[in-house]
Amino acid sequence: MRTSIATVCLSGTLTEKLTAAARAGFDGVEIFENDLLASPLAPEDIRARCADLGLSIDLYQPMRDVEAVPEADFARNLRRARHKFELMRRLGTDTVLVCSSVAPQAVDDDALAAAQLARLAALAEEFGIRVAYEALAWGRHVNTYDHAWRIVEQAGHPALGTCLDSFHILSRGSDPKGIEDIPGEKIFFLQLADAPLLGMDVLQWSRHHRCFPGQGGFDVAGLVRHVLRAGYRGPLSLEVFNDVFRQAEAGPTAVDGRRSLLFLKEQVGLAEPPAPVVPTKVAFAELLTPDAEPVAAVLTALGFARTARHRGKPVDHWAQGEARILVNTGSAARRESVRLTAVGLESPDPAAAARRAEALLAPVLPRRRAPEDAPLDAVAAPDGTELFFCGAPADWRGDFEDVPHTPAATAVTGVDHLALTQPWHHYDEAVLFHRAVLGLDARPGVDVADPYGLRRSRAVTNADGSVRIALTVGAAPGDDTVHARHIALATDDVVAAARAFRAAGGRLLPVPANYYDDLAARFDLPEGELETYRELGILYDRDEGGAFRHCYTRTVGHVFFELVQRDAGHEGYGAPNAPVRLAAQHGERGVTGG
Known part of the structure; x- marks a missing residue:
């Protein structure tokens, strides 16, 4: 037709x-x-x-x-x-x-x-x-x-x-x-x-x-x-x-x-492009930076270990539990601050996922690859983020040579979700792209109050929540880079993870005392729990599916990390707490550069 x-x-x-x-x-x-x-x-x-x-x-x-x-x-x-x-x-x-x-x-x-x-x-x-x-x-x-x-x-x-x-x-x-x-x-x-x-x-x-x-x-x-x-x-x-x-x-x-x-x-049955191949896991998130040291300091404090180095590129592999972060200091990073530029998505059939993407008009990205490198197909999302279709870790981890390291701590178990801030003119396009090309389901959108405008946000996920991506855009066309992207790391004990991060020299985002006064009115928390959250800057939300506890690192360049303890039935991303987090980040912006 x-x-x-x-x-x-x-x-x-x-x-x-x-x-x-x-x-x-x-x-x-x-x-x-x-x-x-x-x-x-x-x-x-x-x-x-x-x-x-x-x-x-x-x-x-x-x-x-x-x-x-x-x-x-x-x-x-x-x-x-x-x-x-x-x-x-x-x-x-x-x-x-x-x-x-x-x-x-x-x-x-x-x-x-x-x-x-x-x-x-x-x-x-x-x-x-x-x-x-x-x-x-x-x-x-x-x-x-x-x-x-x-x-x-x-x-x-x-x-x-x-x-x-x-x-x-x-x-x-x-x-x-x-x-x-x-x-x-x-x-x-x-x-x-x-x-x-x-x-x-x-x-x-x-x-x-x-x-x-x-x-x-x-x-x-x-x-x-x-x-x-x-x-x-x-x-x-x-x-x-x-x-x-x-x-x-x-x-x-x-x-x-x-x-x-x-x-x-x-x-509606009028066409049969290659069937969608829904990703099953976030294989890795890649950070591009001119200087690895600030990122390495944050990752080390979070309990990650630098476990390997790419054989032919200036890319380090950091790991903890099932979470993997690649830190790229290649020539493209020389004039940029720290940015989240690429995401690896584990797929049951990477080649079929790439065919689907190309059929749905996703631009295929050329790659400089040595003959022995894993043949990872990559496409560009509307905002320019590179999306790699990966098999099991063994299929691409072989591109890296192990380096001596102390075994990583286990506070972080994996990636809970990625939050990708979109340029103002790509938000709707990004929602459709992740639905049509990747086969993810789009959840209802929410509006979040920011000190300088209203922000739209919509999550896309696979069926079991093992891949969650929150797409967010600011209200103002000129506000594309004010807010950083972030990687939300899953943990079974956010209090222990926050304490360990702080003890290792990490800096958590401070949360105003007024937030905790209101939290006491909203939820009947066990004795001592509110005081612990106040001490560590942990935010709290709850719905019919359970609780959501989370805290944030300070921003490095245009990236920050979130520690998330999610009850199995909770499907949110802390949206009720986002205005407090955004206000705190605006207050920190002059210090962090984020």
């Missing part, structure tokens, strides 16, 4: 948008009227440009406030329509989107709406054009897809059909099953958008917060299944109004949109 994207989804000039859509692999585009009006190109030139790029023009949109109006108003609407139809013939497209009216002069009269739409369709037919009538979720009198279809059916004109839009249908909570009662040939067009589940005015929700399928909370795949059962065979087309997309670079946004449709096609 063909794929299309509305030019309103992308930033830039119309020419830039068309180029981005073509390079991402779309078959066609919807031309948004504002993009055409602002373009210096004549309609014939736009038509030729699309042809050169291999793009069809599948829809011209929108035509607004046409139907159910007084006759004098409708006569003016027909004059306006004739002009648009002439333009569309020059543009080379044969379908126009007509939105249900929001005009104050529109009346609640289905018979009048049907009669006027039939007259509009008759005029369109003279130009070889079809009219796709769509119910806006905020339409004055017509705001549901079934109501729009009843009017189309009543009009009974062959050049008049309906356009279905997943946002308008799902944002109102309409049951999409009724779509199957619409003849497939009368569904002239299908527009797709997802959205986070928000309690707000539907018009503002639509204009600012739509996203690509798989990035929000709507069951877009379920709706598409109903449309296919009805017999629709037109393109799957994205129509997304999003403030971030309007500012981000068009090329990556178009690729993200194309990935969303590839994933959607798989979900």
